[in-house]
Amino acid sequence: MLNNAKVVGQLARQWVRRQVAKRRLTERLARTGLEPGTDAPFRCAVYFSDEPVNLYQIRQWYAPLQELAKTQPVVVISRMPETTNILLDECPLPVFHGPRVTDIEGFMADHEIGLVLYVNQNVRNFQMLRFAEPAHVFVSHGESDKSYMASNQLKAYDRVFIAGQAAAERLEGALVDFDVATRAVEIGRPQADVTYDAPSLPDDGRTTVLYAPTWEGDRRSMAYGSIATHGAALLTGLLADRRFRVVYRPHPRSGTFDPAYGSASAHLTRLVAEANHADPSAGHLVDTETAFGWHLARLDACVTDISAVALDWLATGKPLVLTQPASPYADVEPTRLNTSVPMVTASQAPDIVGVLDGAMSASEDARAEVVRHYFGDTTPGAATARFVKASTDLIEARVERAMHQA
Numbered sequence: 001m002l003n004n005a006k007v008v009g010q011l012a013r014q015w016v017r018r019q020v021a022k023r024r025l026t027e028r029l030a031r032t033g034l035e036p037g038t039d040a041p042f043r044c045a046v047y048f049s050d051e052p053v054n055l056y057q058i059r060q061w062y063a064p065l066q067e068l069a070k071t072q073p074v075v076v077i078s079r080m081p082e083t084t085n086i087l088l089d090e091c092p093l094p095v096f097h098g099p100r101v102t103d104i105e106g107f108m109a110d111h112e113i114g115l116v117l118y119v120n121q122n123v124r125n126f127q128m129l130r131f132a133e134p135a136h137v138f139v140s141h142g143e144s145d146k147s148y149m150a151s152n153q154l155k156a157y158d159r160v161f162i163a164g165q166a167a168a169e170r171l172e173g174a175l176v177d178f179d180v181a182t183r184a185v186e187i188g189r190p191q192a193d194v195t196y197d198a199p200s201l202p203d204d205g206r207t208t209v210l211y212a213p214t215w216e217g218d219r220r221s222m223a224y225g226s227i228a229t230h231g232a233a234l235l236t237g238l239l240a241d242r243r244f245r246v247v248y249r250p251h252p253r254s255g256t257f258d259p260a261y262g263s264a265s266a267h268l269t270r271l272v273a274e275a276n277h278a279d280p281s282a283g284h285l286v287d288t289e290t291a292f293g294w295h296l297a298r299l300d301a302c303v304t305d306i307s308a309v310a311l312d313w314l315a316t317g318k319p320l321v322l323t324q325p326a327s328p329y330a331d332v333e334p335t336r337l338n339t340s341v342p343m344v345t346a347s348q349a350p351d352i353v354g355v356l357d358g359a360m361s362a363s364e365d366a367r368a369e370v371v372r373h374y375f376g377d378t379t380p381g382a383a384t385a386r387f388v389k390a391s392t393d394l395i396e397a398r399v400e401r402a403m404h405q406a
Contacts, residue, residue, distance in 0.1 A: 040094060044117065045077050051080055064384055072114075084097040108131055115135050116131070144306065162185065162186055164372075166337075189383050198297070198298045211234060225325075228260065239275040239282075246275075
């Protein structure tokens with residue numbers, strides 16, 4: 001009964017938040033006279049039907065989309081009032097609020113949309129996939145070795161933009177009757193081309209270490225998160241060594257499926273605070289506010305889980321340590337990444353300093369070969385150029401086809 005009462009209370013609070021957000025958005029549009037999405041000839045749409053907790057998935061695409069928008073006007077289609085309010089505040093691209101299917105239908109009728117991009121696998125994607133005219137492309141919100149990246153759901157899309165050869169091999173090994181050669185397009189990782197604002201950290205010679213675990217996952221096969229199993233031992237070891245400055249960055253969804261996982265993350269936050277209190281010059285940081293990306297250029301080494309962070313970090317060529325999921329049900333296959341960098345089990349977590357020291361002395365040439373396997377050409381700007389070209393080619397082909405059929 002207590003659990004049922006908690007669920008009812010949570011649903012009631014969620015309903016109230018949505019109503020407040022809906023009223024605020026209605027008043028905002030009425031006050032400004034703004035009707036987003038009706039005053040520009042958009043040719044590309046990014047479809048996002050999620051709650052604010054998942055905004056991190058689209059934020060990482062802002063900069064590449066801005067490059068595309070220089071030649072192919074781009075709009076973000078948002079379905080949830082709370083999300084739309086935030087996007088209107090922060091998104092550098094035009095935002096159209098379409099809560100109902102009829103809103104989407106009207107919008108699509110008014111624009112020559114040649115391409116629709118999807119950053120996740122939300123079930124409401126199918127409400128947009130019904131439109132036959134544009135090309136529908138899954139771009140995901142990160143490149144990783146998680147089983148999510150080779151889901152059979154990818155068959156719903158006309159194309160899948162992938163990072164490199166590793167992703168192609170992943171799809172070939174997992175999917176049946178999916179023509180990787182024609183439907184998967186290698187674009188690299190455009191996010192690696194972006195320069196992000198970074199917080200100020202002391203420049204005192206300490207080695208800066210990022211610990212960026214993923215969330216707990218919503219099913220057994222996706223239980224890659226290390227916060228509850230490795231986290232306390234990892235941070236205790238790193239924080240105790242005065243050579244290191246630690247930046248702890250938990251995943252935004254930590255604790256959304258399992259509250260105990262969120263509590264474990266809060267404990268790690270306290271460990272960082274205690275270490276800073278004991279040594280104010282340490283400058284350890286709990287990072288939950290910034291956009292992910294500055295870490296790649298600013299920090300020296302990384303400890304993370306099987307996740308997109310691992311591959312984003314891999315592209316830097318800097319030392320990397322992975323955690324081995326404690327759950328026996330987590331889907332972990334041997335890959336070029338997890339067989340070429342150290343993997344730490346929960347029982348080995350107290351020895352993280354020694355493992356990290358070993359990773360920092362490893363050959364850079366070996367890491368460079370793995371980077372090429374996952375991302376191809378990592379020359380600055382190359383991935384963004386491939387993304388823009390692949391998107392533009394699809395848009396032009398679909399718009400031309402629609403004109404011939406008109």
